[in-house]
Amino acid sequence: KAGVTQTPRYLIKTRGQQVTLSCSPISGHRSVSWYQQTPGQGLQFLFEYFSETQRNKGNFPGRFSGRQFSNSRSEMNVSTLELGDSALYLCASSLEPGDSNQPQHFGDGTRLSIL
């Protein structure tokens, strides 16, 4: 059974550009969450999607957005990139949304570097 797949693995952009990251969850998993990981802030929750609807959102500006497709694949978009957006972006999937005690399976992440 394939794990969570994130593409691309590495990305280099310049300030002001926009970027789209992709996440394919484990087959059968319908909930997808996104996290930002940086050395200074650690791991921070961005948002969670289920049934093509954003279910929960973290404390990030509106430049960060996402969506989920009918096959549960999800994309995350960041517009007007800033240097501080350089980070490892992790996607995690779970069977169903629900309590935070439900196990999440993480992808290997997309490392975004802003020049």
Next chain:
Amino acid sequence: AQSVTQLDSQVPVFEEAPVELRCNYSSSVSVYLFWYVQYPNQGLQLLLKYLSGSTLVKSINGFEAEFNKSQTSFHLRKPSVHISDTAEYFCAVSEPGGYQKVTFGTGTKLQVIP
């Protein structure tokens, strides 16, 4: 609001020696506690979790953690480490609810020295 503190950013230890990675949390309600491991260039993997019941939880690869409510701690231990345990370990705490309620610590890098 809840918070989690990992007191050590790096822990070097010789192979086959015991190790303890410390984690303290604060919350005004009952919480779930987790330890995740992250190997270089990979995502997080759940190592073990405490939800309720027995305060001592164990992973399949020899790690264990004990929930101590009075000391608000959830330290991770292993009696004998291997080179393959070299990784970054994250403690996380969550109030019941969605994943937006999970707070991660800043991580402890475990370096096993041959």
